[in-house]
Amino acid sequence: MTAKLALLTVLAILVTPHLCVAQTYTPPPESAGGWRSTKSPAEVRSLAGMDPDKLDLIRDKFLQLFAGPWQIVVIRKGYLVAEWYGVPTMPTTTFDGWSCTKSSTGIAFGLLLDDSRHHKLPKDAQIDLDTPIYDYVPEGFPLTDPEKKNIKLRHVLSMTSGIPGEDHGVIGLSAAPGGGDFEIALGKQPNRFGKWASKLTSEPGTAWEYSDTGFAHLSLFFYHATGRELFDFMKERVFDPIGIENVGWDKQGGVGGNIGPHTNPHSGLRFSARDFARLGYLMAHDGKWQDKQIVPHWWIELATKSSQQLNPSYGYTFWVNTDGVLWPTAPRDTFAFRGFTASRLYVVPSLDLVVARLGYAPQNWGEENLLPGILAAIIDPATKK
Numbered sequence: 298m299t300a301k302l303a304l305l306t307v308l309a310i311l312v313t314p315h316l317c318v319a320q321t322y323t324p325p326p327e328s329a330g331g332w333r334s335t336k337s338p339a340e341v342r343s344l345a346g347m348d349p350d351k352l353d354l355i356r357d358k359f360l361q362l363f364a365g366p367w368q369i370v371v372i373r374k375g376y377l378v379a380e381w382y383g384v385p386t387m388p389t390t391t392f393d394g395w396s397c398t399k400s401s402t403g404i405a406f407g408l409l410l411d412d413s414r415h416h417k418l419p420k421d422a423q424i425d426l427d428t429p430i431y432d433y434v435p436e437g438f439p440l441t442d443p444e445k446k447n448i449k450l451r452h453v454l455s456m457t458s459g460i461p462g463e464d465h466g467v468i469g470l471s472a473a474p475g476g477g478d479f480e481i482a483l484g485k486q487p488n489r490f491g492k493w494a495s496k497l498t499s500e501p502g503t504a505w506e507y508s509d510t511g512f513a514h515l516s517l518f519f520y521h522a523t524g525r526e527l528f529d530f531m532k533e534r535v536f537d538p539i540g541i542e543n544v545g546w547d548k549q550g551g552v553g554g555n556i557g558p559h560t561n562p563h564s565g566l567r568f569s570a571r572d573f574a575r576l577g578y579l580m581a582h583d584g585k586w587q588d589k590q591i592v593p594h595w596w597i598e599l600a601t602k603s604s605q606q607l608n609p610s611y612g613y614t615f616w617v618n619t620d621g622v623l624w625p626t627a628p629r630d631t632f633a634f635r636g637f638t639a640s641r642l643y644v645v646p647s648l649d650l651v652v653a654r655l656g657y658a659p660q661n662w663g664e665e666n667l668l669p670g671i672l673a674a675i676i677d678p679a680t681k682k
Contacts, residue, residue, distance in 0.1 A: 346677025367656025
């Protein structure tokens with residue numbers, strides 16, 4: 298009888314293997330306790346596989362050299378291993394992630410594209426990376442340059458649209474009094490410095506240029522394709538499910554009869570480093586949270602590798618290490634959200650490592666030392682558990 302029971306148990310395990318696989322840890326919301334953490338140097342070593350002395354050296358250097366406000370959070374194997382703050386910052390302080398916002402917009406577009414694949418968009422809209430951008434930006438007509446008809450969604454997401462950006466003096470969207478942000482992006486108005494984005498500087502797909510004006514199109518595209526604002530969509534589909542509670546996302550436009558307001562797709566997403574790390578942890582774990590696939594696997598695979606060879610360090614809205622150039626000491630699967638001044642979210646899936654940094658100062662903060670130093674503190678290179 299005992300042997301028969303044992304055999305039945307083995308058969309049950311074989312036919313239902315998910316029962317014997319431990320679920321990957323996910324942190325509860327901050328209001329319910331937040332991240333689990335290491336309580337001692339011994340736990341930093343045994344649970345997180347990191348050298349506490351090397352982490353302390355990084356902490357001391359940053360606290361002594363760089364005044365606040367800023368936050369740094371290090372997550373390894375689901376443990377909050379280190380947390381450092383420049384005065385007067387606290388764990389609950391929220392910051393604008395600046396251009397880190399672009400990568401969150403990229404996540405939203407991964408979901409949009411996946412919804413299209415599964416016939417979930419309004420009117421069963423069929424959208425992919427080769428969809429012309431102006432198919433869903435009616436405000437752009439009449440086009441200020443006939444060649445704009447050749448701009449595809451992939452071009453805007455990879456910064457190869459040809460729409461003038463930072464290399465041509467169009468930095469951000471600096472509207473003149475009475476002007477509109479989206480009007481600048483669409484080439485209908487100059488910015489406050491007299492710079493126009495009306496004419497393409499190159500044929501789409503032939504040159505790489507960091508362009509907030511190009512990226513602004515994504516807010517309009519998303520709204521017309523889904524009938525929803527980026528923030529509302531992301532809050533429902535991503536932020537709420539992974540426990541990001543204290544979050545805001547600025548809108549732009551809509552003043553004085555100008556286009557908008559719509560969610561700012563390139564800046565203005567605000568939360569704490571602890572919550573920012575949740576987004577990185579989600580991406581490090583293949584877009585899964587508990588038993589739910591939040592971000593499609595195929596999009597993470599595609600977006601976090603080189604999207605083109607004009608700038609191989611840029612994927613689809615993420616900075617990537619595909620060729621090992623951007624972060625030579627880091628694994629090739631490393632990718633990041635990157636923004637102005639102190640805004641960074643480094644994600645290293647193969648090491649189950651997430652490093653979040655947010656803040657408003659200083660502009661020159663020793664980025665070249667942070668990620669390499671944290672990587673050097675890893676004493677257990679084992680992959681995700």
